Amino acid sequence: MHFEWTEEQRMLHKMMREFADEVVAPGADERDRTKQFPVEIFRQMAELNLLGLPFPEAYGGAGADYISFAIVVEELSRACASTGITYSAHISLGGAPLALFGTEEQKQRYLTRICTGESMGAFGLTEPGAGSDAGGTQTTAVFEGGEWVLNGSKCFITNASYARFLALTAVTDKQKGTRGITAFIVPTDAPGLTVLDNYEKLGLHSSNTTELIIDNVRVPDENILGKRGEGFKQFMVTLDGGRIGIAAMAVGIAQAAYDRALRYARDRRAFGQSISKFQAIQFKLADMAMQIELARNMVYKAAWMKDNGRKFTKEAAMAKLYASEIAMAATHQAIQIHGGYGYMREYQVERLFRDARLLEIGEGTSEILRTVIAREIGC
Numbered sequence: 510m511h512f513e514w515t516e517e518q519r520m521l522h523k524m525m526r527e528f529a530d531e532v533v534a535p536g537a538d539e540r541d542r543t544k545q546f547p548v549e550i551f552r553q554m555a556e557l558n559l560l561g562l563p564f565p566e567a568y569g570g571a572g573a574d575y576i577s578f579a580i581v582v583e584e585l586s587r588a589c590a591s592t593g594i595t596y597s598a599h600i601s602l603g604g605a606p607l608a609l610f611g612t613e614e615q616k617q618r619y620l621t622r623i624c625t626g627e628s629m630g631a632f633g634l635t636e637p638g639a640g641s642d643a644g645g646t647q648t649t650a651v652f653e654g655g656e657w658v659l660n661g662s663k664c665f666i667t668n669a670s671y672a673r674f675l676a677l678t679a680v681t682d683k684q685k686g687t688r689g690i691t692a693f694i695v696p697t698d699a700p701g702l703t704v705l706d707n708y709e710k711l712g713l714h715s716s717n718t719t720e721l722i723i724d725n726v727r728v729p730d731e732n733i734l735g736k737r738g739e740g741f742k743q744f745m746v747t748l749d750g751g752r753i754g755i756a757a758m759a760v761g762i763a764q765a766a767y768d769r770a771l772r773y774a775r776d777r778r779a780f781g782q783s784i785s786k787f788q789a790i791q792f793k794l795a796d797m798a799m800q801i802e803l804a805r806n807m808v809y810k811a812a813w814m815k816d817n818g819r820k821f822t823k824e825a826a827m828a829k830l831y832a833s834e835i836a837m838a839a840t841h842q843a844i845q846i847h848g849g850y851g852y853m854r855e856y857q858v859e860r861l862f863r864d865a866r867l868l869e870i871g872e873g874t875s876e877i878l879r880t881v882i883a884r885e886i887g888c
Contacts, residue, residue: 512806514576521573522580528557529588537589540715541860546671547592547715551626554596561624563600564608568616569624575750575812579757583808586761587768590864591715593761597754598667599623603630605750606676606692610735610743619674619694629668633677633695633721634744637664641877643678644687644741648723650679656727657681657693659701663721665871670706670717672697677721678740685738692740694732701726712863749822750815751872752829756808759832759868760801766836766843766861767797773847773856784846793842801839804832823885830878833868840865 514522533550540547554560563578564570578600586593607620622628639645648661659679669675674696682689697704703722710718735743771794774785784790807828814821840862844851851858869875 512809517573518577518580521577522584524557525581525584528553529584533585533592534588537591537715538854538857538860540589540591542714544714546717547589547595548671550592551595551629555626559596560599560626561604561620564604564620564624568608568620570620574816575753576809576816579753579808579812582754582757583761583764583805586758587765588761589715590758590762590861591713593758594713594755594867595629595668595716597751597758598632599630601751601754602632602747603668603672603675606632606734606743606747607694609746610692610739611694614731615694615734622673628673629671629717631666631668631672631675631697632744632747633663633666633669633675635663635665637662640665641874643744644690646678646680646690646741648677648679649683650681650691650693652681652730656729657732659693659695659723659726659728661723663723665708666719666721668717669697669704669719669721676734677723678744681737687741688738690741691737692734692743693728694734695723695726695728699726699728711866712860713867748872749825752825752878753808753811753815753821755868755872756804756811756825756828756832759829759836759865760805760808762861762865762868763797763801763804763832763836763839766839766858766865767794767801769856769858769861770794770797770839770843770846773850790846793846797839797842800835804828804835807831823882826873826878826881826885829868829873830875830882833865834875836865836868837862 558571561570562573563575566572582593582597585596604623623630650657650659674694676692676694678690678692680689681691701724705720708718774790775783777784811821811824811828814824843858847856847858850856
């Protein structure tokens with residue numbers, strides 16, 4: 510067993526480290542204050558062929574692996590978590606369902622636009638009464654006049670304001686439970702579809718989080734993604750990959766918190782010496798370094814398993830659960846090490862703390878992930 514990246518992965522990491530430090534990080538605080546979506550950053554990422562990174566070249570992608578995807582998400586999130594989650598959702602939630610379940614025509618029509626950056630990727634699953642209980646979807650789709658008529662609502666949808674279409678779930682047969690849920694590709698300019706960007710969030714201020722109002726939205730039968738009645742299963746598969754992205758994002762945030770805490774501890778003096786010389790501070794930093802390394806290894810193991818066609822549901826759940834909780838722990842300790850300054854915006858660790866909090870909730874709460882893991886180990 511070895512842990513060596515390929516030459517291509519090393520080159521990608523080097524490029525992303527420089528891009529994150531030089532392009533993404535400098536404006537992160539300002540974007541957080543103004544809630545400005547990173548449009549220019551994603552324009553540059555499109556030019557670097559990053560927006561279709563793991564998708565086939567035939568659709569405008571780069572044909573890279575999921576380890577490469579995790580590298581990009583980690584580095585972006587280290588610099589700006591809002592940019593990291595935007596990219597992760599674009600790939601793992603917006604593009605992946607099309608790549609995994611779309612027809613050739615759908616891939617040519619929609620996936621290519623995601624790969625080129627013509628559209629951001631978005632994914633409509635969560636509803637006001639159906640979050641962790643995704644099988645409780647209330648949005649309906651009725652076949653009428655040769656088209657499907659959709660009604661309902663979705664909430665907490667990432668990127669929808671910048672997406673030209675998205676995949677979303679609706680109930681097509683109430684009698685079949687989760688087997689009566691179907692996925693549809695819906696243009697965001699379809700009559701009756703309203704995208705509302707009015708959430709006031711704790712963190713991730715420059716990412717786009719929306720509500721969808723679906724009022725008699727009509728789509729043709731050809732817009733069914735995959736097969737009728739398989740939407741729930743498809744989106745559960747999609748979430749497995751998405752959890753690798755969220756885990757990589759958590760590692761990036763934790764790394765940023767650790768880097769800032771270590772730098773501050775070396776520079777800050779108290780009682781005649783650097784506070785990094787005090788055992789209490791050393792132990793905090795040692796724990797952070799160890800936990801981040803463990804989380805990173807879990808992320809890349811899950812990505813490697815996905816790349817090699819192995820079942821990775823358990824590993825993705827473990828990586829996302831552990832990494833998200835480590836991100837919260839690392840940002841908490843980074844504030845503690847900074848003392849009063851850690852509570853101030855100037856030192857950035859408070860932003861990392863706010864941004865990290867979502868990761869224990871989105872794409873499977875910590876409680877749901879423990880349930881997934883328990884099921885996977887045979888409980």
